[in-house]
Amino acid sequence: xxxxxxxxxxxxxxxxxxxxxxxxxxxxxxxxxxxxxxxxxxxxxxxxxxxxxxxxxxxxxxxxxxxxxxxxxxxxxxxxxxxxxxxxxxxxxxxxxxxxxxxxxxxxxxxxxxxxxxxxxxxxxxxxxxxxxxxxxxxxxxxxxxxxxxxxxxxxxxxxxxxxxxxxxxxxxxxxxxxxxxxxxxxxxxxxxxxxxxxxxxxxxxxxx
Amino acid sequence: xxxxxxxxxxxxxxxxxxxxxxxxxxxxxxxxxxxxxxxxxxxxxxxxxxxxxxxxxxxxxxxxxxxxxxxxxxxxxxxxxxxxxxxxxxxxxxxxxxxxxxxxxxxxxxxxxxxxxxxxxxxxxxxxxxxxxxxxxxxxxxxxxxxxxxxxxxxxxxxxxxxxxxxxxxxxxxxxxxxxxxxxxxxxxxxxxxxxxxxxxxxxxxxxxxxxxxxxxxxxxxxxxxxxxxxxxxxxxxxxxxxxxxxxxxxxxxxxx
Numbered sequence: 001x002x003x004x005x006x007x008x009x010x011x012x013x014x015x016x017x018x019x020x021x022x023x024x025x026x027x028x029x030x031x032x033x034x035x036x037x038x039x040x041x042x043x044x045x046x047x048x049x050x051x052x053x054x055x056x057x058x059x060x061x062x063x064x065x066x067x068x069x070x071x072x073x074x075x076x077x078x079x080x081x082x083x084x085x086x087x088x089x090x091x092x093x094x095x096x097x098x099x100x101x102x103x104x105x106x107x108x109x110x111x112x113x114x115x116x117x118x119x120x121x122x123x124x125x126x127x128x129x130x131x132x133x134x135x136x137x138x139x140x141x142x143x144x145x146x147x148x149x150x151x152x153x154x155x156x157x158x159x160x161x162x163x164x165x166x167x168x169x170x171x172x173x174x175x176x177x178x179x180x181x182x183x184x185x186x187x188x189x190x191x192x193x194x195x196x197x198x199x200x201x202x203x204x205x206x207x208x209x
Numbered sequence: 210x211x212x213x214x215x216x217x218x219x220x221x222x223x224x225x226x227x228x229x230x231x232x233x234x235x236x237x238x239x240x241x242x243x244x245x246x247x248x249x250x251x252x253x254x255x256x257x258x259x260x261x262x263x264x265x266x267x268x269x270x271x272x273x274x275x276x277x278x279x280x281x282x283x284x285x286x287x288x289x290x291x292x293x294x295x296x297x298x299x300x301x302x303x304x305x306x307x308x309x310x311x312x313x314x315x316x317x318x319x320x321x322x323x324x325x326x327x328x329x330x331x332x333x334x335x336x337x338x339x340x341x342x343x344x345x346x347x348x349x350x351x352x353x354x355x356x357x358x359x360x361x362x363x364x365x366x367x368x369x370x371x372x373x374x375x376x377x378x379x380x381x382x383x384x385x386x387x388x389x390x391x392x393x394x395x396x397x398x399x400x401x402x403x404x405x406x407x408x409x410x411x412x413x414x415x416x417x418x419x420x421x422x423x424x425x426x427x428x429x430x431x432x433x434x435x436x437x438x439x440x441x442x443x444x445x446x447x448x449x450x451x452x453x454x455x456x457x458x459x460x461x462x463x464x465x466x
Contacts, residue, residue, distance in 0.1 A: 011303055114380050114381075138464040183284055
């Protein structure tokens with residue numbers, strides 16, 4: 001299986017590559033459209049700001065490539081946030097693959113922002129990416145912005161308010177948490193992403209994937 | 210609900226994990242990767258590697274072991290010691306560290322915190338603070354604490370420095386209360402509570418853990434986000450699974466893998 005990780009300049013690309021290595025997959029770090037189109041699985045990691053990562057994707061001329069992918073795509077952290085139409089972080093236009101706007105975590109009621117640490121996951125809708133992840137399992141988060149809980153959300157978490165911890169719609173998937181640093185829960189999500197049939201026949205909202 | 214974090218700290222010198230009491234008399238504790246994996250398996254939430262030889266010797270962190278650790282462990286880890294510019298931080302992050310922690314270089318040049326936050330986001334930037342209570346009752350910061358012969362007393366008040374570091378872009382503060390370091394009489398709850406009041410980002414307690422009750426005290430009384438310890442974990446005096454069970458029994462949210 002050909003897995004590519006888009007090197008969008010974020011610092012966690014190495015860690016994501018090692019996480020696949022632990023699953024027996026040699027993922028390639030790529031920046032070119034041809035390698036991405038040829039891949040069986042595409043990963044968009046992101047550490048940094050939405051504006052930085054999006055600017056990098058534009059610079060590499062990858063925006064249309066990502067918008068027209070048919071194979072499974074997994075956005076991680078900021079990579080997941082960029083799947084949406086817009087992020088309030090720097091008022092950046094995202095890839096628009098999922099409807100919705102990414103907003104800053106409220107930080108109300110003694111909740112510290114950045115949301116940093118292990119938080120519980122709860123299932124909100126069926127999705128193959130969440131297979132084998134139990135209700136209440138913990139995943140590791142580090143972020144200040146988050147996507148809302150919409151029908152595309154398969155796992156939610158709470159930090160002051162609910163937010164999307166993992167999403168899946170057709171071949172588009174994402175994790176707000178860091179699977180590469182979420183121990184067995186993270187490894188399970190990555191395994192699910194690699195598994196055959198990760199694209200559901202019918203997307204969660206009932207329309208064909 | 211966000212879990213309170215249990216964070217073993219591994220002091221690294223010349224590529225080995227060491228531990229001293231009050232920053233002196235270091236004893237070899239074992240291989241970095243071996244210990245990292247042991248703590249991961251025990252349920253540590255995060256690891257901090259503090260290269261105590263890097264900063265005093267003016268050296269930067271050796272990236273070889275950062276990469277070795279990153280390859281093998283699947284929990285987050287932070288690297289501290291000898292990071293004094295964006296390029297060094299970038300190298301350490303690219304080697305696989307999730308966060309970098311700065312202490313003395315940030316005191317010498319506070320703008321470093323902004324530069325790191327701008328380059329990598331606040332979530333990557335931890336400011337470590339070594340603090341001691343002086344005879345006038347004020348907590349003040351110390352720099353160059355990796356080498357007792359070079360440690361400097363600064364006029365900066367600890368609470369002022371915490372507020373300033375957060376304003377400049379620190380995403381997390383690790384407050385090491387030096388009066389308590391390595392003596393196992395409990396975290397400095399008074400100082401941590403005062404720090405909590407001025408710290409809007411995650412705050413990690415460091416220095417003084419000796420028994421399970423000390424961790425519960427830090428979470429319940431000082432409302433810290435995480436508790437860091439070294440000797441009690443390295444010596445086996447406290448086992449992390451048992452610690453977490455005890456915390457959970459007191460309704461403290463923890464991750465029990």
